[in-house]
Amino acid sequence: MAAIKWPAAPTTYEDDVVLAFTIAAVLWSLIGMAAGVYAAAELVWPALNLDFAPLTFGRLRTVHTNAVLFGFAVSALMGTSFYTVQRTCHIRIFAPNLAWTVFFAWQLIVIAGAVSLFMGANAGKEYAELEWPIDIAITVVWVIYGVVFFGTIAIRRIEQIYISNWFFGAFILVVAMLHIVNSLAIPVSAFKSYSLYAGAQDAIVQWWYGHNAVGFLLTGGFLGMMYYFLPKQSERPIWSYRLSVLSFWAFAYSYIWAGPHHLHFSAIPEWVQTLAMVMSLILLAPSWATMINGIMTVSTARQKLREDPGLKLIVLSLAFYGLAMFEGPMMAIRSVNIISHFTEWTIGHVHSGALGWNALITFGCFYFMVPRLVGQPLWSVRLANIHFWLALAGVMLYVLSMWGAGITQGVLWLSLDELGQVRYGFNEILAALQPYYLLRLLGGSAFFVGAILMSINLFMTISGQRTVTVAPPTTSMRSPAPAAGTP
Amino acid sequence: MVLIRPQASFVALSEAHFSALHVFVRLALWLGMMPPLCAYVGMTKHGWQLGTVEPLMLPKVTIGVICALYFFALLFGFISAAIIGRWMAGTYGATRDLGAHFALLVVVGAPLVLGSLMHLYPDVFLNLLVLVPCLIWSMFLLYRGLPIVLQTTPEQGMLMASSMIGYLFVAFVSLLGISVCLWVYGIGPRLGV
Numbered sequence: 001m002a003a004i005k006w007p008a009a010p011t012t013y014e015d016d017v018v019l020a021f022t023i024a025a026v027l028w029s030l031i032g033m034a035a036g037v038y039a040a041a042e043l044v045w046p047a048l049n050l051d052f053a054p055l056t057f058g059r060l061r062t063v064h065t066n067a068v069l070f071g072f073a074v075s076a077l078m079g080t081s082f083y084t085v086q087r088t089c090h091i092r093i094f095a096p097n098l099a100w101t102v103f104f105a106w107q108l109i110v111i112a113g114a115v116s117l118f119m120g121a122n123a124g125k126e127y128a129e130l131e132w133p134i135d136i137a138i139t140v141v142w143v144i145y146g147v148v149f150f151g152t153i154a155i156r157r158i159e160q161i162y163i164s165n166w167f168f169g170a171f172i173l174v175v176a177m178l179h180i181v182n183s184l185a186i187p188v189s190a191f192k193s194y195s196l197y198a199g200a201q202d203a204i205v206q207w208w209y210g211h212n213a214v215g216f217l218l219t220g221g222f223l224g225m226m227y228y229f230l231p232k233q234s235e236r237p238i239w240s241y242r243l244s245v246l247s248f249w250a251f252a253y254s255y256i257w258a259g260p261h262h263l264h265f266s267a268i269p270e271w272v273q274t275l276a277m278v279m280s281l282i283l284l285a286p287s288w289a290t291m292i293n294g295i296m297t298v299s300t301a302r303q304k305l306r307e308d309p310g311l312k313l314i315v316l317s318l319a320f321y322g323l324a325m326f327e328g329p330m331m332a333i334r335s336v337n338i339i340s341h342f343t344e345w346t347i348g349h350v351h352s353g354a355l356g357w358n359a360l361i362t363f364g365c366f367y368f369m370v371p372r373l374v375g376q377p378l379w380s381v382r383l384a385n386i387h388f389w390l391a392l393a394g395v396m397l398y399v400l401s402m403w404g405a406g407i408t409q410g411v412l413w414l415s416l417d418e419l420g421q422v423r424y425g426f427n428e429i430l431a432a433l434q435p436y437y438l439l440r441l442l443g444g445s446a447f448f449v450g451a452i453l454m455s456i457n458l459f460m461t462i463s464g465q466r467t468v469t470v471a472p473p474t475t476s477m478r479s480p481a482p483a484a485g486t487p
Numbered sequence: 488m489v490l491i492r493p494q495a496s497f498v499a500l501s502e503a504h505f506s507a508l509h510v511f512v513r514l515a516l517w518l519g520m521m522p523p524l525c526a527y528v529g530m531t532k533h534g535w536q537l538g539t540v541e542p543l544m545l546p547k548v549t550i551g552v553i554c555a556l557y558f559f560a561l562l563f564g565f566i567s568a569a570i571i572g573r574w575m576a577g578t579y580g581a582t583r584d585l586g587a588h589f590a591l592l593v594v595v596g597a598p599l600v601l602g603s604l605m606h607l608y609p610d611v612f613l614n615l616l617v618l619v620p621c622l623i624w625s626m627f628l629l630y631r632g633l634p635i636v637l638q639t640t641p642e643q644g645m646l647m648a649s650s651m652i653g654y655l656f657v658a659f660v661s662l663l664g665i666s667v668c669l670w671v672y673g674i675g676p677r678l679g680v
């Protein structure tokens with residue numbers, strides 16, 4: 001890489017945009033979870049939809065998933081990726097104005113998306129429900145995001161590209177590819193379009209998209225976050241850098257094939273299902289290698305744990321990552337999937353990942369990043385510790401109630417009577433799930449309250465402060481130093 | 488005593504010395520029998536209730552087999568958790584022997600054993616309702632007790648407790664997966680698969 005030119009005078013990091021993304025992510029998490037809690041309450045008391053179309057479960061559920069995935073998770077990833085890429089490249093972000101464009105445009109997109117979903121516009125593909133005008137806007141903004149991110153890498157002042165940037169880069173590239181291919185559609189009006197694909201092909205393309213969105217956004221992107229903030233927060237180098245690179249490639253290679261495990265026992269060819277099942281099982285190896293790498297990295301960082309409430313959340317998130325990454329391949333086995341498919345078990349799996357892994361690690365990083373951005377200690381460490389316990393109790397309640405509900409549902413659906421007929425009716429089974437829904441509502445609410453406490457805490461930390469100016473180290477280094485003293 | 492004043496009993500545990508065999512034969516074995524026994528009584532008397540109208544009545548022999556498997560699964564979970572804990576301990580600067588790990592797990596598991604009394608009436612939902620708070624209580628005991636009993640710093644104890652929870656998640660989910668596979672292959676409730 002001798003061709004890299006080191007720019008002469010490094011300026012300061014652009015951190016205002018990072019803070020803006022962080023605040024947006026916190027707000028979206030509150031909005032998204034409020035929608036989730038309300039949707040969960042509707043499953044207990046259906047009358048809560050008030051006979052008002054935008055509040056019906058079908059619409060609210062999509063608003064929930066869009067707000068948490070695209071509002072919360074993507075904003076958090078954009079913010080942390082900008083924070084990380086500057087500090088691991090020792091350079092101010094490439095084209096800060098473009099970064100701000102991404103910020104405003106992305107928030108507008110998510111708002112427009114939520115409004116259009118409330119109005120009932122829906123492209124009919126899960127996690128890609130937004131209609132074609134918004135899809136085009138997403139593509140444009142995503143390309144700009146890519147330009148800013150990869151532009152920063154191109155002008156970096158450190159030779160090696162740090163592992164976080166590989167994960168963030170894969171997240172940006174793969175999501176662009178997935179989004180463009182899956183959203184190809186023929187518009188018939190401003191708010192209606194039909195997918196270019198039909199039948200089984202449509203299903204395969206959709207779940208190639210859906211699964212890899214989980215893979216490269218909810219897993220890959222967040223691993224980028226983990227690989228920067230975990231070593232940083234614990235002030236320890238990554239346990240095995242080599243393992244992290246190895247598992248990156250193994251992960252990127254095996255994830256891409258696993259999509260059809262969402263389509264077991266459907267009309268797609270059986271060998272495609274089997275392939276997906278095998279690849280899902282293989283995926284266990286890189287996922288767990290990554291988890292072990294993370295756990296071993298913190299294992300000697302005892303001093304930091306005492307001072308840093310965020311680190312606790314990250315450590316816990318690794319346990320849930322391990323759970324979701326073990327449960328997933330198991331559910332991809334056809335004999336398990338026959339029971340779990342279409343049941344609340346899947347919802348439990350989703351949220352052990354989404355709450356236990358994605359939300360907890362993000363919260364942990366925010367507790368670390370925000371005080372540093374504004375140069376102030378966290379407003380209340382005690383409140384953060386209360387948040388830790390609320391979050392843990394909330395996820396556990398959520399996941400366990402959904403396991404119970406899922407097993408009940410799966411077994412009852414398949415139960416036969418003496419004549420070999422289906423034993424229980426749909427209504428009966430739904431009624432049997434009611435209590436579990438109540439329990440889930442409790443768990444979700446506890447988690448939500450924890451998030452509110454965090455918002456107050458971060459808000460009080462930020463309020464009245466400006467971001468501090470941080471300059472990259474002036475000596476350019478030959479290797480990245482995630483644990484060294486860069487702020 | 489453990490359930491009322493955990494702190495004091497943890498300190499007592501940390502000072503005492505245990506032989507692994509002793510703890511196992513005197514305590515773990517008996518506590519481990521509680522849940523399967525309750526389940527046996529409950530399932531034979533009331534049937535297995537998934538929240539629908541009629542409970543699922545299984546033949547006594549099947550119930551016996553299920554409860555025996557349950558017992559062995561619990562024992563396996565207990566012993567493997569202790570051994571894994573012993574193995575992990577090296578990383579986290581805890582040097583106590585296997586007996587201390589056994590003792591710790593007995594204490595941590597106590598709320599769950601107590602909660603499993605609910606198996607006497609095997610309604611899946613009611614059991615969940617009782618066992619989930621017990622589980623959160625157990626986790627709390629684990630985070631609190633581990634550093635004291637295993638004599639390590641609270642911070643390393645926190646890390647190790649999280650790792651243990653990771654392992655227990657996996658063990659539990661595997662149990663779920665194995666049970667489901669058994670049902671699909673015809674052992675357990677009659678399913679149309």
Ligand code: HEM
Nearest residue numbers: 033036037039040065068346347350354358359444447448
């Ligand atoms: C307070 C916390 C939350 C509550 C109460 C909640 C509640 C819900 C409910 C009721 C559903 C619909 C389930 C069904 O159709 O049966 C759902 C689906 C979903 N939620 Fe959440 N949620 C919460 C947080 C989150 C977060 C933070 C994320 C992501 C980071 C998330 C991601 C999802 C996804 C992806 C689905 C769709 C699952 C599927 O289609 O299989 N949720 N949630």
Ligand code: HEM
Nearest residue numbers: 214218261262280283324325328329331332341350353354
């Ligand atoms: C090795 C890793 C993983 C594998 C092999 C895997 C596998 C699976 C399987 C088999 C399903 C059920 C499909 C069905 O029956 O409909 C599923 C659903 C799902 N998983 Fe995972 N999973 C993994 C990790 C994760 C993680 C870390 C998350 C993060 C949040 C996640 C999020 C989801 C979501 C959102 C769904 C629901 C999709 C839907 O709407 O139906 N998964 N996964």
